[in-house]
Amino acid sequence: MAEKSLEELFWETVSGWSYGIKNYPGEIYPELVYQVVKELGEDIRLAIKCELIIDLMKIVQEFTAAAKFLTPEKELAFNVLAQLPKPSDLKTENQLFALAQAIDSVERKIPGAIERLERKWGHITQRAA
């Protein structure tokens, strides 16, 4: 059996989480899905560091559907965006390119994503200074 690529493994992970949400035996509510997104955050950051270009809206749509549309798509998208690494944590041009593409995948559907992230990163920079 051929070894799976990082990209395939990443999307399998997302599918796994979706399956978990879909089959959760209790009531699904937004905060619970956001908590799952936070758990996925480490993989999202790793994916960007591995220069994988990921369509974040695909994650949002999978999770929204798995949660039976009980979680607002826009809020979920911003939660996913919040898991992205800071540009200053990235080292290569390709990583930055992957980050930009990931953000752009949300911006195209939900305008305001870039602005929101710039604000967040601005806050972080100010606090660090």
Added chain:
Amino acid sequence: MPNETLNSGKQILDADGNGIVDSFEEEFSQAPDTGAGVESLGWGQEYAGSAEEAPAEFESQYQDESASTGTIIPFKKPVNPTTENPTTLESGDIVLAEVATSEPAFKEFDFARLQWQANVIKRIAGQVRNLSKFSEMASEAIGEEGIAGKIIGQIKAARSNAA
């Protein structure tokens, strides 16, 4: 049969007569009082100072040394994956999907409840797909230009071809 001298609280011996714990006082005096117990459950650093708020049932029933996020869910019985969800599951997957519904009594510690529920989801998800596999491979790939560069190269090539 271990020779337990619990009443003295000074010595517990195993079957071979080796001391297990010299004294309860010693063991507990070495435990750091920094909320590390909470961290070991994977609840996040921000809650590290609230160890005493964690319900005792949570620690005793749901701690799982093997899970990165630290909780174990009391599954009742295995479920046949071929009948559970044939479109999602793969042959050979081990699924224990029936999750106990009796949640611990979290009254004031909502974050613990949230984390507990998220871990139920992780359990269900993790038994279908190996969630740690990506992290392992990605960690290895970071810094290895070969894998990461190859992927990005393929994407760039595909995009330029499309253009």
